[in-house]
Amino acid sequence: MSDLISFVNQSASTGANTAASSASLAGNFDTFLTLLTAQMQNQDPLEPLDASEFTNQLVQFSGVEQQIQTNTSLNSLLASNNATTGAALSGYLGQNVEINSEGAGFRGEDLSWRYSVASDAAESIIVVKDESGKVVYTENAAKGAGSHDFTWDGTKTDGTQAAQDAVYYTSITAKNHEGNSIETSSRVLTRVTGVDLSYGTPAITTNAGIFSYSDILRLTPN
Structure with a gap:
């Protein structure tokens, strides 16, 4: 089972993409300069090459380089902000939270x-499904309007125990008269x-998996 339930590691991939883009730009620019030098050395003196096209390409390279440098600066700023947020998240340790996710990881608890x-x-x-979408458990849910709590111990409808180290999802099917x-x-x-900063953006660890800080809807009473 992936420990990551609803968190998508976008920030880390962005940083990797920025580094790759920078390396690619450097390689392309070196190739461009090599070709430009060769063309100038072999040009016909009576019909010199038009410099306007080379100028335009240099301007384009400069614009792309500036954008990559901007992305690098933004990544550094995000990293600093994530560290600050991570420190603030330490106050969440031991707190009960409501998470914006239908999926939770089952480890026997x-x-x-x-x-x-x-x-x-x-x-x-109430319907509980496994990662493949197969229904493993159902029971009658509350019919009254509003919020209600549901706890599942991992026992499937047939009486057997659900597999551990797996993700399960709940959904509610309700109809009127x-x-x-x-x-x-x-x-x-x-x-x-716990708090985890290894994904490029702040995340919390729980018994139900790892969730992005942004997935926290509210603190709930202990």
Whole structure:
């Protein structure tokens, strides 16, 4: 199972792309200068090469180089900001949080979600699916409008235990008396056990997996 549930490592890939772009630009510029030198050495003195095209290409190279340098500066600024945010996140240690994710990693401990039903329902069902989308557990959910909590101990509908080191997702299916679907949502409830800055942007570690700092919706009472 990937420890990463809802976090996408965009910042780290951006930094790698910037470095690769810089190296590629340097190589292309060296090639350009080599070709330019060869052309000037072998040009016909009676019909000299038009310098305007070379000037335009030099301007383009300069613009790209400035953009890459800007990206590098922004990455440095983001790294500094992430470190500051990471230090602030230390105050979250031991706190219960509500995470903007339907998926949670199961390692043998109970998993908890908070789900919301937009309006009173005639029927409401909680569905737990594995990573392949297969339904492993269902039960009746609360029918009243508002937020409700759900805890799953990993026992599947057939009575067997769900596989550990795997990600499971919850969804709520609710309908009114006319049989029309009612809007629902679900979020992970978990406890913060650590802070991780190795992904290029601040993340929290929990018993339910690793989540981006931006996925935290709110702190919940212990």
